[in-house]
Amino acid sequence: MFNDCIIMAGGSGTRLWPASNSKTPKQFLTIPGSGNFFKAAVDRALSVIDIEGDGKVIIIAGKNHVPHVSETCRSYSRDILKHLVLIPEPEAKNTAPAIVCGALYTDWISGRDRTILVLTSDHIINPLEVFQADAAAAAALAEKQRLVVFGIPPSKPETGYGYIEAGDGLSVSVDAELRKAYGAGGGPRAFTVTSFKEKPDKKTAEQYLASGRYYWNSGMFAFSSRFILEEFRKNAPEVILPFDKLRAPDERSYTFSSGLQVLTTWLDLDKAYAGTAAISFDYAIAEKTAKRAMVAGAFDWVDIGSWDEYAALTGRGRSEVYTVDSGNCFVDSDIPVALAGVDGLIVVVRSGKNGETPSVLIAKKGESQKVREISDQIRAAGRTELL
Incomplete structure (x- = not known):
């Protein structure tokens, strides 16, 4: 199927602050199963x-995430x-440099053109067969x-995602055994891509949904290594040129x-990251290349972007909680919490046991998307140690 896969495992996931932060980001939070x-x-x-x-899973993550990545991978057999190989990024420079780094690595190691799948590390996707x-x-x-x-068929007028405008249908087939995952008469659906759209306002999102031509941008991509490196040289030389001094x-x-x-100890990787542009893959390549296609995801896809969504996914959680005349609350805490006479709250506590700065979030259920604004306030106040 694919020769290699790049997993982008950096970022700080501030929408799930304070449990998710630069030291222990969202991708290392527990999910059921x-x-x-x-x-x-x-x-x-x-x-x-x-x-x-010789397939490889190339993990791109921050240097301070190495312990979390290695601990998670400990369960795999030799x-x-x-x-698996982990490439620690010297600094966070968005998704375009991360993908260049991974594509160059697989190209140098193999010495031949490779098909590559790019995955993010903060989604829930089921069933695996689909x-x-x-x-x-x-x-x-x-x-x-x-x-x-990969485009996700929208189920509501979501304003938190970018959108993909689908064009003409494309013919694509898969192995008969894999096709069974779609059920009787089913198969993959693919299209050309007319355009990528920024996160819309509510009215525009409603128009996108009504048209039937727009899909949520999942942030997952596929390409061949030689093709994508050439696209970077053509459309985003400011991203790839600083990597030219690297050697295999x-x-x-x-x-x-x-x-x-x-x-x-990849020599000159620090210099490459210092010189490359901080830009997303969407801006650098996806919106510019003329040779693009979309597969409409037939699988179930969830991007956990708020504490409300995380609470719905995990249920009550495993925190030690004592309540009196309280209900409909979600608690995620590493120390005991008591609730008295309250309803519909999200309470997240990090006591600083792991060497991080202690912090507490108390939010009304249904309002947890405002945590992003809290993160902005903390950054503006110069308290970046909290993030």
Whole structure:
């Protein structure tokens, strides 16, 4: 299916502050049945790469995330770990430099053109069989020298996502065994891409939904390595040129953390990141390239973007809570919490046990999307240690 997969595991996930922060971001929060968001993404990647051959899962994360990544990967067998490699980013520069870094790595290591799937590490996707079938369709389109994006059929006029405007339908087929995941008479749906749209206001989102031509932008992409590197040189040289001084790493470039390969001494990587532009992959490439396609995701997709959504996903949680005349509350705390005479609250407490600055969030249910504004206030106040 795919030769390799790049998992973007950086970021601080401020919408789930204070549990999610720069030291322990959202992707390492617990989710039912999968360990954490990041573990679910790795499992997803392993299901669609050449695990019997030389397929690689290339994890791009911040240097301070290395302990979380290695601890999560500890559960994998030695045979699986040989397919995983972690590249710690010297600094966060958005998604375009992360994808360049991963694509250059796989190109240098293999010495040949590779099909690559890019996943984020903060989504919940089910069922896996349907995702595999849609991924196979994306791989087939990527082999034809296209940039492929996964579009999510919208269920409501959401203003928190970017949108993709679908064009003409494209013919794409998958293996008969994979096709079974769609059910009787089903199959992958693919389109050309007319345009990418920014996060809309409510009225525009309603128009998008009514038209039937627009899909949520999932942030997941597929392409071939040589194709995407050429697209960067053509459309975003300010991103890729600083990486030109890098050379392929050798065996001395790696260390191991809990059995996971970590590319710790890639010479001049710090200089490359210092010189590259901080820009998203959407702005740098997706909105500019003429060779693009979309696979409409037939799988269920959830981007947990608020405490309300996380509470609905996880239920009451495992915190130690004592209540009197209180109900409909969600508590996520690493110390005991007592509630008296309150209703409909979200309470998140981090006591600082892990060396982080203690912090508490109290929000009314249904209002947790405002946490992003709280994060902005904290940053404006110069209290970045809280983030």
